Amino acid sequence: MKNQQICELFIENRDILKKIFIFTDHQIYHICAMIFADKGQLADPQKLEDCKNLLKNATKNTFGLSMNFRGYSHTIFICMLSISDNPEQKLEQTIKLYSELKAEFSGSEYLALGAMIMTEYTTDYEQITTRAKEIYTDMRANHPFLTSNEDSVFSLLLSLSEKSTKLLNEEIEKHYEECKEKFGKSNAVQALSHVLALTDGNAHDVINLYEDLRNRGYKYGTQFELPALGIVAKLGEKNDIINELIEVDQFLSNQKGYQGIFSLSKKQRLMHASCLVMSNHLNKSDTNINLYTSTISAIAIAIAQQIALIIIIASSTAVTNANN
Structure with a gap:
């Protein structure tokens, strides 16, 4: 299988994280496993413990920091610190940026997560x-x-985009109008339009990929799953990408956690497959050469990936809050 290595690394990381963060929501295990797999890393239990203590000590005496860095996304923050070469410096920079952002925005877990990514x-x-x-x-x-x-x-x-704010806004709105005709009005469609604007994507390519997957018997989700599909649509020839998605989906269907009554849904599984295919392609030089043209920078692609990740986190948070 073309994506065998990253798929196996993803599953191995998920199983390690489940043993360390016992009471964490199962959605978080998969998100964090994606973070490690994307970097080609295997989670280190000792480094995770060190980063957990680092985060606790840095935020324990400040209410806003304690609340927004140690809430639902607590495990995600720890894993993001763990993949850093210098977790102490990364956390220091994150808190500094977060403090500046709070002058313009309301404090939240999402803002804290954005600050950590932006550093x-x-x-x-x-x-x-x-x-x-x-x-x-x-x-x-x-x-x-x-x-x-x-x-x-x-x-x-989006502020990292090399495009002017005016052009970025115009392109986002253009993509949103095209995508809402197929997928409706939602935050996910808005996030998809962000991805397409960043990557010079094409709404019709995303819709065609969605339809062709459906015709092959694979119904891709139209909520938090959409931004990832927007990136996948740019990775190569459509039929080749579809074959890869199906291959990875079939691999996941045979793994623990994707089987049985209490397993993740087929739509979630296919979304995980799209994230793995996306990461594998974007970490290869031949894909990078095709994508990183004069109008699409490496940062634009990376930020589009992060948008896809954030919308997944936001949706899992909403589901958890609704169930509590």
Whole structure:
């Protein structure tokens, strides 16, 4: 199987994380396993414990930090620190950026998560904060009922785009209008439009990929799963990508946690397959050469990946809150 190595690494990481974070929501295991697999790393139990203590000590005496860095996404923060070469420095930079962002945005787990992601790409926190606010203001103006505080993280990620704010806004709206005809009005479609604007994607390519998968008997989800499909649609020849998605989906269907009554849904499984295929392609030089053209930077692709990840986290948080 073309994606064998990353699939096996994903499952191995998931099983390690389940033993370490015993009471964590099962959705988080898969998200964190994706984070490690994307970096080609195997979770180190001792480093995870060290990062857990690091995060606890750095945030325990400040209410806002304690609440937003140690809530539902607590395990995700620990895993993101663990893949860093210098967790102490990364956390210090994250808290610094988060503090600056709170001058313009309401504090939240999503904003904290965005801050941690952003430290990998920039140190110009003032400029990023200012531009993120401009983008968020446009989002609110265009979609007042869809846009909420949690969308501040998307404006933050979009602020790294090399495109002007005006052009970015125009392209996002164009893609949104095209995608909503097929997938309806939702936060997921809004996030998909962000991905397409960042990567010079094509809404019709995403819709065609969705339809062709459906014709092969694989119904891809139209909620939090969509942003990942937006990236996958750019990875290569459509039929080749579909074959890879089906192959990985079949591999996952034989793994523990994807079988039986209490397993993840088929739509979630196919979304996981798309994330694994996406990571495997984007970590290969031949794919990078095809994608990273004069109009699509490496950062744009990376940020599009992060948007796909954030919408998955947001959806799993919503499901958990609804069940509590």
